[in-house]
Amino acid sequence: MSKREPRGSIFSQKLDRVALTAYFLGAVVPLxxxxxxxxxxxxxxxxxxxxxxxxxxxxxxxxxxxxxSFFALRRTTRTSLAQMDADNDRLASLLDAAGALASVEFAEDAPGTSTRAVMGLTPSQAAFALLRGHAGETPRRVAASGRDAEKIEQKLVEPILELTQLVMSSGRLALRGKSNGQPAMAAAPFPGEAAPVGALIAIADADVDEFSASESGALVTLAGLGAVAHHNATLREEQRNFFTHVTDMLVTALDAHLGYQTGHGTRVAQFANKVGRQMGLDDDRMERLHFSSLLHDIGMLKLQRHQQMNPRTAPKHTMIGGRMLDRILLWKELAPIVLHHHEWWDGSGYPEGVAGATIPLESRIIGLCDAFDAMTSSSSYQDAEPFEHAVNEIRAAAGTQFDPDVVAAFEALVREGSICESDIS
Ligand SMILES: [Fe+2]
Incomplete structure (x- = not known):
């Protein structure tokens, strides 16, 4: 984030012109x-x-x-307006910083985003973020901004640590004026659940005697926003970690339950990820595609072996899987994808017989990859088909069983060698 150029607002320029006109009409003309x-x-x-x-x-x-009197009044008004403009600029920069912090995806990026925002909002030559790992641990520097941040840190290592410990114990802003050849400093606590977990520190430019109230207020706000961004990103990482491991466990359980087709979900996910990328799906849809590919047959967990083989009962796994996922709030979006993974492009699939673009794209991709893996994998009840033969069957079913666009993406991957014979079991 760069420092904003000071500018007179249109409002203050207008007010200046109005004051000049009022003075001319109200004082000069009568005189x-x-x-x-x-x-x-x-x-x-x-x-x-x-x-x-x-x-x-x-x-x-x-x-x-x-x-x-007019010039004295004008001088006072201009000073107040300049201050108001500076505060408005600071507020706008603070909103920019809030936006940048809100979009932080990984927890480790939050402190660096905060220190960069400090450089844009205060007259600082460097900014540091210090965090402790667990309660009682000495905080350590996790981010620094400023051209000579490393040199400044070496020179001021002790006052930086002192200020950090002071704000962590008091939970309040700490300020130090310029003295003994050391620049002015300000430190704001990173709030934690029970007590502060670190500090955001600004080292003032050499010509600044002390930070103003609005500058130190901005530092406190940034530390608060930085802590929230760090906390949210940590929660998201924990959530992602939880889903990855729970999915792994479910896929393993499903493999053990099905017995005859080990690794099917994992292979379908590998093919589906390639097809999804080829079709230009964004990151959110790719994530949904990945998890729903792994879990597309999860409904089979509730079917006995004889029910899985029975053409009358086996199709129920789509509805059972959809219901299982629909009950889990954070997996709700996967439910319709799993529900429709056996629908056909021409409407002759199951469970609802929907056709064309009404079928979720992710389901259409999984449907093709599911069929391709079923054809190319050997199981206890069928031999694997040769790679080329399976590709030909997929091509032949474009427009009937499969979405022609999905088939085109699949074929492009086969042509360029991204899906090849070594990918099949
Ligand atoms: Fe299935």
Whole structure:
């Protein structure tokens, strides 16, 4: 984030012009009129020259006094407006920083985003973020910004640590003025669940004696936003980690339950990921595609071996799987994908017989990859088909069983060798 150029707002420029016009109409014009009346009607009737000079002097004094008052008022107004503009700029930068922190994806990026924001919001030569690992641990520097941040840190290592420990124990902003050749410093606590978990530190530019109230207020706000961003990103990482491991466990359990087709879910996910990328799916859809590919047959867990083989009962695994996922709030979006993974492009699939683009794209991709893996894998009840033969069957079913666009993406991957014979079991 770069420091903003100071600028006079359109509002303050307009106010300045209005004040000038008001002064001209309210003071200058009446004074000219008064001078004219004096010269034309009053002075000719005054016989004494000294009295005449006194009257002229009085009018000139009023004029000068009014001019001096105007300039004094204008100076005060300009200073206030400049301060207001600076505060507005700081607020706009703070909003930019809040946006940047809100979009932090990984917890480790939050401190660095905070220190960069400090450089944009305060007159600082460097900014540091210090965090402790667990309660009682000495905080360590996790991010630094500023051209000479490393040199500055070496020089100020002790005051930085002192300030950090001070704000962590008090939970409040700590300020140090410029003294003994050391620059002014400010430290704000990174709030934690029970107590502060670290500090965000600003080292002022050499010509700054101390940080202003609005600058140190911005530092406190940034530390708060940084802590929230860090906490949210940590939660997301824990959530991702949880889902990855739970999915692994479910896939393993499903493999053991099915018995006849080990590794099917994992292979379908590998093919589906390649097809999804080829079709330009964004990261969110790719994540949904990945997890729903792994779990597409999860409904089989509730079917006995004889039910899995029975053409009357086996199709139920789509609805059972959809319901299982629909009950888990964070997997709700996977439910319709799993429900429809056996639908056909021409509408002759199951469970609902929907057709074309009504079938979720992720389901159409999984449907093709599922069929390809079933054809190319050997199981206890069938021999694997040769790779080329399976590719031909996929091609032949474009427009009937499979979405022609998905088939085209699959074929492109086969042509370029991204899906090849070594991928099949
Ligand atoms: Fe299935």
């Amino acid at each position: 000219i009129a008064l001078g004219f009346m004096l010269e034309r009607f009053v002075l000719p009737t005054v016989p004494d020259r000294i009295v005449s000079l006194g009257l002229i002097g009085l009018v000139l004094s009023i004029g000068l006094l009014s001019l001096a």
